[in-house]
Every structure is written in C-alpha cells, then in structure tokens.
Amino acid sequence: MADTVLIYSRFPKSLMARIGDRFDLIDAAGKPPAETFSPEQLKHVRTLITAGGQSLKSDVMDMMPSLGAIICYGTGYDGVDFKAAAERNIIVGNSPGANAASVADLALTLMLAVTRRILPADQYLREGGWSSAKPSPLMSPQAGNPGRKIGVYGMGEIGRKIASRAAAFETDVAYHSRSRHDVPYRYIDTLAGLVEWCDVLMIAVRAGPDTQHIIGADLLSKLGPQGYVVNISRGSVIDQEALVAALAGKTIAGAGLDVFEKEPQAPDALTAFPNVVLTPHIGGHTLDSHGAMQDCVIANLTAYYAGQKLPYPVVV
Amino acid sequence: MADTVLIYSRFPKSLMARIGDRFDLIDAAGKPPAETFSPEQLKHVRTLITAGGQSLKSDVMDMMPSLGAIICYGTGYDGVDFKAAAERNIIVGNSPGANAASVADLALTLMLAVTRRILPADQYLREGGWSSAKPSPLMSPQAGNPGRKIGVYGMGEIGRKIASRAAAFETDVAYHSRSRHDVPYRYIDTLAGLVEWCDVLMIAVRAGPDTQHIIGADLLSKLGPQGYVVNISRGSVIDQEALVAALAGKTIAGAGLDVFEKEPQAPDALTAFPNVVLTPHIGGHTLDSHGAMQDCVIANLTAYYAGQKLPYPVVV
Numbered sequence: 144m145a146d147t148v149l150i151y152s153r154f155p156k157s158l159m160a161r162i163g164d165r166f167d168l169i170d171a172a173g174k175p176p177a178e179t180f181s182p183e184q185l186k187h188v189r190t191l192i193t194a195g196g197q198s199l200k201s202d203v204m205d206m207m208p209s210l211g212a213i214i215c216y217g218t219g220y221d222g223v224d225f226k227a228a229a230e231r232n233i234i235v236g237n238s239p240g241a242n243a244a245s246v247a248d249l250a251l252t253l254m255l256a257v258t259r260r261i262l263p264a265d266q267y268l269r270e271g272g273w274s275s276a277k278p279s280p281l282m283s284p285q286a287g288n289p290g291r292k293i294g295v296y297g298m299g300e301i302g303r304k305i306a307s308r309a310a311a312f313e314t315d316v317a318y319h320s321r322s323r324h325d326v327p328y329r330y331i332d333t334l335a336g337l338v339e340w341c342d343v344l345m346i347a348v349r350a351g352p353d354t355q356h357i358i359g360a361d362l363l364s365k366l367g368p369q370g371y372v373v374n375i376s377r378g379s380v381i382d383q384e385a386l387v388a389a390l391a392g393k394t395i396a397g398a399g400l401d402v403f404e405k406e407p408q409a410p411d412a413l414t415a416f417p418n419v420v421l422t423p424h425i426g427g428h429t430l431d432s433h434g435a436m437q438d439c440v441i442a443n444l445t446a447y448y449a450g451q452k453l454p455y456p457v458v459v
Numbered sequence: 460m461a462d463t464v465l466i467y468s469r470f471p472k473s474l475m476a477r478i479g480d481r482f483d484l485i486d487a488a489g490k491p492p493a494e495t496f497s498p499e500q501l502k503h504v505r506t507l508i509t510a511g512g513q514s515l516k517s518d519v520m521d522m523m524p525s526l527g528a529i530i531c532y533g534t535g536y537d538g539v540d541f542k543a544a545a546e547r548n549i550i551v552g553n554s555p556g557a558n559a560a561s562v563a564d565l566a567l568t569l570m571l572a573v574t575r576r577i578l579p580a581d582q583y584l585r586e587g588g589w590s591s592a593k594p595s596p597l598m599s600p601q602a603g604n605p606g607r608k609i610g611v612y613g614m615g616e617i618g619r620k621i622a623s624r625a626a627a628f629e630t631d632v633a634y635h636s637r638s639r640h641d642v643p644y645r646y647i648d649t650l651a652g653l654v655e656w657c658d659v660l661m662i663a664v665r666a667g668p669d670t671q672h673i674i675g676a677d678l679l680s681k682l683g684p685q686g687y688v689v690n691i692s693r694g695s696v697i698d699q700e701a702l703v704a705a706l707a708g709k710t711i712a713g714a715g716l717d718v719f720e721k722e723p724q725a726p727d728a729l730t731a732f733p734n735v736v737l738t739p740h741i742g743g744h745t746l747d748s749h750g751a752m753q754d755c756v757i758a759n760l761t762a763y764y765a766g767q768k769l770p771y772p773v774v775v
Contacts, residue, residue, distance in 0.1 A: 153592070158600075253627075261578075287564065311627030407590050409585075421581050
C-alpha cells in the first residue's frame with residue numbers, strides 16, 4: 144500500500160489514466176473522503192491529488208494521518224490550507240506553467256467571442272434571422288481590436304501569455320501586478336488605475352485571501368459601459384453578485400467567464416444574459432495541457448515516494 | 460442630380476449615414492434597381508455603391524447609361540464584371556485593407572471558438588450539464604495551439620494579419636499563395652501541399668473564377684479527421700456540398716465560417732452540426748472597420764465627382 148494515491152477532487156477518469164498506470168489510485172471523486180473510505184483505508188494514504196481550488200483544510204488532513212504530500216493537478220493551490228499542511232509536515236506540489244498556454248488561449252477566445260458577439264451571431268444565423276433579414280440589435284457593429292486597451296491583471300506565466308497574444312491583435316496592452324516585471328507592456332501601479340484605463344480587463348491574478356472579491360461594484364463601475372471583463376483565474380476574484388448587477392444595469396458591456404464562485408455552477412442570474420460567454424472551467428482543458436500537468440503530477444509523486452524533493456513544489 | 464449615388468446592395472441604413480451626409484443616396488436595397496426606380500431615375504445615376512460580392516453585370520450597367528463608377532464598400536469586388544465595366548468606361552474602386560484587421564480578428568475568433576468548442580461549452584453550462592456532472596462527449600479535451608500547424612491560404616493584407624495573430628498563439632504558420640511574399644512564414648508552393656501539412660486551414664484568398672470551389676472533396680480529405688477549416692473570404696471558394704459531406708462523414712473535425720455560397724443564408728445541412736461556428740458575414744463588421752470603409756467610399760466618390768482619379772481604384 145506504499146504508493147496508494149487518493150484522488151481528492153472530481154476528475155474525469157480519462158485524466159487519471161496515465162497516473163493510474165504508475166500508482167494505485169483510490170477515488171473520492173470530490174466528496175469528503177470519509178464518505179467513501181473507511182478510517183482504516185485512509186490511514187494508509189500518503190499522498191493525494193487535488194484540483195487545487197477545492198477546499199482542503201485540517202479536518203481532511205486529520206483523516207489521513209500518514210498524509211505527506213498534497214499534489215495539485217494544475218497551477219492553482221488556493222483551496223489548500225498551507226498553515227495546516229505545514230503543521231503536519233505535509234508538502235505541497237503543483238504543475239506550474241503546464242497549462243499556461245491553454246489558459247491564455249481560452250482568455251483570448253473568451254475576449255474575442257464576447258466582444259465580437261459570436262454566440263448571438265451564430266444563433267442569429269442558425270435561427271434564420273439572417274436569411275429573413277430580421278433586425279437584431281445584438282448584431283450592430285462593435286468596437287474592434289486595433290487600439291483597444293487591454294488591461295492584464297496579474298503578470299505570471301498566464302498573464303504574460305495573455306499579453307503577448309492580445310498584443311498581436313494590434314491592441315494597447317498594460318498590466319498591474321504586485322510588482323513591475325521585465326515585460327514590454329506598460330505597468331500601471333494600482334488595480335483601480337488599470338481598470339479605469341482599460342477597455343477589456345483580463346483577470347490572470349493568482350487567487351487568495353488578498354484577491355477575494357477584489358473586483359467588486361466599485362471597480363466594475365470604473366470599467367464602464369463599453370468595458371468587458373474576462374476571468375480565467377478563479378471565481379473568488381470577482382464579486383459575482385456585483386457582476387450580475389453590473390450586467391443587469393448595463394454599467395459594463397459584457398463578460399467572458401471560465402470560473403465561478405461556486406463550481407461546478409454558474410448562477411441563473413448570469414446564464415440569463417446574452418452578452419456573456421460562459422465556459423465550465425476548461426481553461427487548462429487541452430490534450431497538451433493535460434499531458435503536461437500529468438507529467439508534473441507523476442514527477443512529484445515519483446520523487447515523493449523515492450524520498451526526494453518535489454521537482455515542482457509550491458513555496459508560499 | 461449630379462451627385463446622386465445608387466445603393467446597389469442591401470446595407471443597414473446606419474452604415475450609409477455618413478456617406479448620405481455628403482451625397483444624395485437612392486436605395487435599391489439589394490434588389491434589381493429597375494424594381495425600385497424608373498428608367499428616368501436610373502438614367503441620372505453616375506455612381507453606385509455595392510458590397511462587392513453581389514453580381515453586377517452588363518444588364519445592370521445598361522440600366523444606368525450615365526454610370527461611370529462602381530464603388531465597392533469593402534475589399535471584395537468578385538461580383539463585378541470588369542470586362543463589361545471596362546467596355547462601358549466604368550471605373551471600379553474599393554476599400555483596400557480598411558477591414559483587414561477586423562476580418563483577420565474574426566478568422567482567429569472562429570478558429571479559437573471552433574477548436575475550443577466554445578458554443579457547446581457555453582450551452583453545456585447554460586443548460587445545467589456542468590452542475591449535474593452530465594457526461595458530454597463534446598467536452599473531451601482537444602488539441603491546443605502550441606505547435607499547431609496553421610495553413611494560411613492567401614497572403615494579402617488579411618492573410619498577413621491572420622498569420623501574425625496565429626503565430627502569437629505559439630503555432631507553426633505556413634502559407635500558400637500564387638507567389639512567395641516577404642513574410643516570416645514558410646511558403647508551401649501548392650495548395651494541396653499546404654492542406655496536407657496543416658491542422659487548421661485559414662482561407663484568406665481573394666475570390667474569383669480561379670478559386671471557385673477550389674476547396675472541394677479532395678482537399679477536404681487531405682485536411683483529415685483532426686483538421687479544421689476557417690473561411691472569412693467568400694463562400695464560393697469552398698464547395699459547400701463537399702464540406703457538408705466531410706462534416707457529416709467526420710472526415711474533418713469542424714469548421715468556422717463567416718461566408719457562404721448563397722448569402723444571406725447557410726443551408727440547414729450546415730446549421731445542424733454542433734462542431735461548426737457560423738457567423739452572418741460579419742468579418743468587416745466593427746465600428747473602426749466600417750469607419751475606414753466609409754472613408755474610402757467617400758474619398759472615391761468625392762474624387763470621381765471632382766473629375767479626379769480614384770484614390771482607391773481596383774486594378775485587375
């Protein structure tokens with residue numbers, strides 16, 4: 144039982160297949176592990192795989208007294224209580240950068256889809272509005288990309304890839320993050336300044352207690368009625384209720400969202416809008432990205448069981 | 460009546476407002492002008508504005524014996540019979556490049572939307588599939604962009620802008636056109652070679668008799684079951700019946716289409732597929748693009764009425 148790995152979050156089985164070739168997996172599938180497994184079974188669990196965003200606190204850790212490593216599948220680790228882990232000598236690893244291109248690609252996809260109104264356009268055509276020349280207010284021409292001000296919030300690997308992709312569309316890119324980076328984009332030293340300046344806010348910041356609801360009613364009002372917000376980071380960064388109010392009041396133009404406050408779910412209030420594009424947290428969901436994340440997970444687990452340092456540790 | 464301009468194609472009134480401030484417009488709205496106007500009225504028409512793709516042959520020209528200039532709103536002029544125009548001393552102008560960024564942006568939007576399955580993803584979420592963990596074959600992970608082979612067919616201004624945008628997604632870009640251009644992308648000297656090589660075929664070629672149905676069953680089969688085709692050029696370039704067959708037989712993976720053989724219409728056979736993204740010819744449909752196209756139309760008309768050379772002539 145030395146290499147039994149608990150799957151903590153709900154993952155499609157296919158994503159765990161390669162990892163399962165190397166390790167014995169037991170699957171809690173997103174439910175509290177004690178619901179599925181006996182204390183005797185959990186006693187032997189030395190490692191687990193989590194999606195990173197799911198809450199993982201001392202109560203869960205205490206069910207698994209042998210737990211020594213928490214391995215995040217993906218970049219995020221905001222659900223993990225690091226203090227509780229440290230107190231129990233549990234180390235944490237992740238898959239840094241493995242999904243950055245895939246997530247950045249989705250950010251651009253959402254930005255382009257929402258600003259060019261791809262969903263209403265496809266629907267207009269499929270429902271026969273085009274062939275019958277039915278007037279459609281949603282089909283009026285919108286602002287284009289050249290000269291558009293793109294504000295990237297967060298300049299980690301994903302933020303940098305969003306910025307370079309956005310710049311290729313002849314846009315004007317600026318960013319805000321805790322510190323200035325060596326990148327060819329304008330640095331704006333406050334988040335409020337960035338939001339005030341930009342036409343499209345791309346959220347790529349690492350989520351945590353300090354960013355909880357940081358995009359609220361006040362900042363959304365600074366974005367303005369022609370402004371869009373795109374979020375591929377974590378749902379917690381946006382005050383979702385304030386976002387719904389801003390969309391309902393047309394104080395912003397639209398939103399592209401891959402992440403939500405309570406997943407897997409987007410509230411009915413959001414899904415009612417035609418000027419939003421919503422995707423079910425598929426930012427890192429490409430074959431190459433999954434392959435790279437699985438490589439990181441396998442490397443972390445292999446090192447742990449060999450008594451070596453994790454090749455991809457999270458240092459907080 | 461010296462500056463009466465006939466609007467030949469069907470345009471939303473708002474797009475003609477700025478031109479109408481300078482010239483007297485009479486609107487045939489896409490119907491044969493003789494249906495709306497008397498021979499006496501048409502006798503005075505010296506200029507007309509067409510969308511470029513709509514058929515404009517000797518019979519129409521002969522209804523307007525004073526016609527001296529055909530002004531295309533947009534880049535395309537494939538509907539105009541240049542031989543008939545030349546025989547009647549009618550000159551032709553267009554709006555070169557004015558919509559290139561907007562059209563290239565839509566090409567990328569379609570490519571990203573279809574390859575990342577944005578329409579099924581948004582629908583899966585809105586219909587509650589995500590929250591109920593309903594299995595969805597359409598939501599399985601797909602290939603990502605890094606290393607993806609993007610084949611650009613046509614290297615005019617739109618093709619170049621598609622290539623530079625696509626390259627920013629860490630893809631491998633190659634192109635085919637009649638001749639090699641001074642661009643930093645690999646040149647493949649046959650269209651068949653390009654299609655065989657690429658994962659995504661981006662059609663940006665200027666339409667005409669030589670490109671009619673050039674993308675047919677044979678080339679589509681070379682694209683392969685993982686291959687996508689995106690068309691923002693003209694519907695005539697693709698044999699639409701062969702495309703429907705390829706999608707039905709799953710011999711290609713999907714398509715993103717802004718243009719169709721018979722506009723304004725996409726056949727029911729196409730709109731039935733979930734793995735296509737269809738837009739109602741909105742490539743050039745942004746505020747900046749329309750503004751730039753209107754500038755070209757106004758400049759061409761102004762020059763013509765002043766007895767000067769067109770600033771934006773079509774030379775074929």
